[in-house]
Amino acid sequence: MLKEIDTATGLARNELWVGGSGAALGPLALANSQQVLFVGSAEPGRPGTVRLYRLPFEKDHPLPTTTLLSGGVTTSPGSVSPTAQTGSTLAAASAGTGSASQAYTEYHCHDLPVSRLRLSFDNQFLFSTGEDGSLCIFETQNVIGKGGSVGASSGPGGGTVGSREARSDSMTLGGGGANGSGLPFAEEILVTKSDLEEKNRLMNELKSKVDELTLHNEYQLRLKDLNYKEKIKEVSDKFTAELTQDRQRCGDLQSDKTEMENEYQKKMREMAATHRSEIQELKTTYEAKVEAEKARYAALEQARGEQNTRFEEESHLLVESHTQFLAEMTTEYEQKFAHEQELQAVCEQAKNELIATNEALKRSLEEDAELEVDELKSKYELKLSDEREATLRLKGENGIMKKKFSALQKDIEDQREEIRSLEEKGKELTENIRGLEKDIQGHKKEIREREETIQDKEKRIYDLKKKNQELEKFKFVLDYKIKELKRQIEPREQEIADMKTQIEEMDAELEQYHKSNAALDLMIGELRLKMDGMQKELSLQATQVALGKALVRQVQTDLLGCAQLLDNKKALKVAVMALNKKYEDGVTPDAKEPNSQAEYNRQREYLEKEVESLKRKIMKGMAISESELHRLQRENAILTTQVNELRREFHNVRMQTQEVRDAKYKSTLSIANSAVNKKLSVSTEVMRERKEKMREAEFQKEHILQLKARITELQKTLGGGLKFALSGSSNSSQHRQQQHRRPAPPAAQRLPPV
Known part of the structure; x- marks a missing residue:
């Protein structure tokens, strides 16, 4: 039995009797527009299905005659006979005289009863889970917005989103709803912005x-x-x-x-x-x-x-x-x-x-x-x-x-x-x-x-x-x-x-x-080689620093000579032009020196950290090996006796x-x-x-x-x-x-x- 209750008055508007269809209803999901209701079947021992009802329920509607399909599903005369995997369109009537009857669309999606039903925040997707551990995702945008029917996105054991071919199948199979339009399979996958930021950060770190x-x-x-x-x-x-x-x-x-x-x-x-x-x-x-x-x-x-x-x-x-x-x-x-x-x-x-x-x-x-x-x-x-x-x-x-x-x-x-x-x-x-x-x-x-x-x-x-x-x-x-x-x-x-x-x-x-x-010996040898390389690099950098200092002194002497010619503008101009020609070739490599120096410093810090960590590991390994060797010696002596x-x-x-x-x-x-x-x-x-x-x-x-x-x-x-x-x-x-x-x-x- 389904009841439609007015929240303002607290009275039931319509009642829908579903006992004649032979299915026990379980979880419910109502759209924000309050025009579509999704119901899952929860009858033990039978496959789980999802039904789509239009709101409000129609009262005192004449009951159509029902026929039994080969798959054990009843359909109304105006519905389309579906296939075995996607579901079926059924019409059910109440057993009493004053109850409402409502046409609904039913989809087979699980091998066992449905345990949960949830709509997404934007009412574009419907998620259903069954007791067999499967997850089915339905695209509900067309149904909720335009009044179409729903199309299943996976079979009884599937939990993945369907392709375009599956979407076309669902459109043809689910066309027996209220307006005759089927719900296509979803192609989108929800990904949060935080996941993308984390992935970008990981990519940058790895690079x-x-x-x-x-x-x-x-x-x-x-x-x-x-x-x-x-x-x-x-x-x-x-x-x-x-x-x-x-x-x-x-x-x-x-x-x-x-x-x-x-x-x-x-x-x-x-x-x-x-x-x-x-x-x-x-x-x-x-x-x-x-x-x-x-x-x-x-x-x-x-x-x-x-x-x-x-x-x-x-x-x-x-x-x-x-x-x-x-x-x-x-x-x-x-x-x-x-x-x-x-x-x-x-x-x-x-x-x-x-x-x-x-x-x-x-x-x-x-x-x-x-x-x-x-x-x-x-x-x-x-x-x-x-x-x-x-x-x-x-x-x-x-x-x-x-x-x-x-x-x-x-x-x-x-x-x-x-x-x-x-x-x-x-x-x-x-x-x-x-x-x-x-x-x-x-x-x-x-x-x-x-x-x-x-x-x-x-x-x-x-x-x-x-x-x-x-x-x-x-x-x-x-x-x-x-x-x-x-x-x-x-x-x-x-x-x-x-x-x-x-x-x-x-x-x-x-x-x-x-x-x-x-x-450990191999690691020590490699570290020694690294230390030798670092010492060679340090010697090269020391020579470069000495050359730089000599250049700075030479530039200072030349600038002092130019400073003495401040009164004579022509001589000053000639001296400045000479300085420009003299130091014109040495500007480009000096501009690159800070980057190379920073790279050398970074490598040196990296190697120093690695050497310190390896030294700690070696000391720990030596302490453990000493204790183990003493223990083995004692056990060996006891065993020999x-x-x-x-x-x-x-x-x-x-x-x-x-x-x-x-x-x-x-x-x-x-x-x-x-x-x-x-x-x-x-x-x-x-x-x-x-x-x-x-x-x-x-x-x-x-x-x-x-x-x-x-x-x-x-x-x-x-x-x-x-x-x-x-x-x-x-x-x-x-x-x-x-x-x-x-x-x-x-x-x-x-x-x-x-």
């Missing part, structure tokens, strides 16, 4: 800054050109001197080369003569030795034939006695063998269990060994690459000598092979004789040993059963200790991981400090676990020996364990040395960084050279894993 920067950059470029020209001269002089020295050195080396070639040729001739004489002597000696060996070989063959006949007789007798003894022994040992088979079946079960445990231990040992092998492989591959390069060099040098020496060596090797073949034949005969004698003694010893071993094994079986029971008790105790040790190790490992993260963070902080120190303590505890726990594993491993080996009844030597295992312990000890020593080196490097870098920051303002060029020689920052060198 002045650009001029200052261009002057500053030109000055810097001139200084750099001068410095680079001086450096080019120095470098060219240095390299010309080095070229002359290198040419002289090359001539000296060529002369030395010719002398060395002559000397080595003489030595090669002498060596060839000595080799020939030595080869002849060796031939004569080896021929005599070969003849002596042949005679001795004939004598040995005769002795071997006699010994063969004698040994054949003895072996025949031994075989007969041995067959009888074997028949007796087989009957005895068959009975024992059956008994041993029963024991073997029992032992095989125990053996299978032990094999499973041993395989698990073997896998763990193999994994550790593979890791060590990979580390050693990477280490020794580097050594191999270095050695290969060295060998390639040596091969190139020795290739020439080998070719000459190989011919002589082949002859010597041929003679040696003949001698070796003769010696090997003699050794084979002696070894056959000794082997037969050892076989006879071995058979006798085996018979005695087997009798003794049977008795020993029976005793051992009884002892091992007792030991097995004791070891099972000991195994239960050791398992409990291992679990407790594992519980103690886990928090220590977490602490070690936390310490590593802290060390990495400290490394990152140190990198930042080094970078800040380097940046904690790391050392944790490493000692970790080493002790590891040794305890190793001892427990050794005890378990020894117990399993003793059970396996008792079950299988074999003599296994434990010496190899002990040696292996000792080697592993030695490796661990060496690895721990290497870790300790690396950590000590790391601590010393950190201390050096921290101390060096502090000195670097303190002495940066005095000697920038020296610190640049030191910075080139200084090693990389400590963040690049990570601590090895514990």
